[in-house]
Structures are given as structure tokens and as C-alpha cells.
Amino acid sequence: MIDLYYWTTPNGHKISIMLEEANLAYRVKPINIGRGEQFDPEFLTIAPNNRIPAIVDHSPQDGGQPLSMFESGAILEYLADKSGLFLPSAGRERYIVLQWLHWQMGGLGPMAGQNHHFCHYAPQKIDYAIERYVRETNRLYSVLDQRLAHHTYVGGDDYSIADMAIYPWIVPWEKQRQTLEEFPDLERWFDMIKARPAVRRAYALVEDVNPQAGVEMDEQARKHLFGNR
Secondary structure: OEEEEEOOOHHHHHHHHHHHHOOOOEEEEEOOHHHOHHHOHHHHOOOOOOOOOEEEEOOOOOOOOOEEEEOHHHHHHHHHHHHOOOOOOOHHHHHHHHHHHHHHHHHHHHHHHHHHHHHHHOOOOOHHHHHHHHHHHHHHHHHHHHHHOOOOEOOEOOOOHHHHHHHHHHOOOOOOOOOHHHOHHHHHHHHHHHOOHHHHHHHHHHHHHOOOOOOOOOHHHHHHHHHOO
């Protein structure tokens, strides 16, 4: 059994998708980041960077004590190795998948995250910042579209953890001030991933865990998300 410390964010969705796709037994441990639960001492022993997602695997591969992990990219790689699914075990194919996983972790996620912040959450509208991150998000969409013009999935011919990492960051494309019609191969891939049963099951968690997702955040949430040192 795997405990998934989760909230309904793109990074949270990555791990619920993988757990559903790999048919791994898990239970959800909601961490309401708008109410500051990511700063609870118990959670910090699992995720010292006070961010979701995190997991505790009570049946790790080495047969030892429960293993806790934080950082969504590392968790995806761990679960892929544990299940033997969605990541080649060796060779160049493995590194192709991993480089696109790291592309999401180091590029698309941070840039789209700043896009969300300055377009929707910053107390002052800073035109330079909005333009900077909307344009950079557009550039990254273009990189992805060019990759998918020649490959069925991001990592190549096979569905992988790279697709699982990237897809949740494309879901809020309208919020990022993008249009999928501009990127036909990205749109083709997006519709294909969206239709997967495991992806649908993963996103169905939103109704159970955070039915208020999408509601404008209050001042308490802003303090916990943007003001806590």
C-alpha cells in the first residue's frame, strides 16, 4: 500500500495518474495547501520542502522500512521502477523519457507556474512579468508540439511517465493564455491522454478531495501559498 499525500494541483495529478495507470494500491492523504497543512510537522518529516505530492511506500522493493519520497519527478521514476511500467529499464530509450521528464520539472512546470501566478494571483498586475511568462509558456508549447509532430508520445512510440508529468500542466492551457489550435500535434496528443481511463479516474479524485477547486482563493489561502516563510 502506498500513501499519497496529495492536493488537486498539476503536480498532485501526476502521481495519481501514475498510480492509476500502474494499478498500484494507494490511499489518498489530502494536504489542503490553502489551509497550511503542508507546514504540519508530521508532513514535513515526509516532505521537508513543504510541497505536495509526497508518498510513503509501505512495501518498498528492498523489503525494508516504509520509504517516504518527495518531488514529483523522483516519485514518478521510483513508481516506474517499482512497477516495471512506463519507463524503459535501460538504454537510450530510458534517457529519452527521463530528459523529457526533467524538461517538465525544470521548464514547463516552473514557467507555467509563474504564468499562473502573475496572470491570476499577484496582487499587482505587472505587465512585463505577464508577457514574459505567457511568451515563455508559448515557446515551451511549441517545443512540445515539434516533438509530437514526429512521435506518438513525448518519449517516443510508447506512453511513459514523461506524458504523465507533462499532461497536467497542459490541462489549464486557457488559464495560461494559450490556445491548443495553434499546436495541432500537441492538441492531438492532449486529446489522446485525456481519453485514457486511468487519467479520467485520477482527475475524478478532485470531486472527492477538493470539490471547491477553481474557486477564487481567499486571503488565508494567499497567506499560506504566497506569504509563508
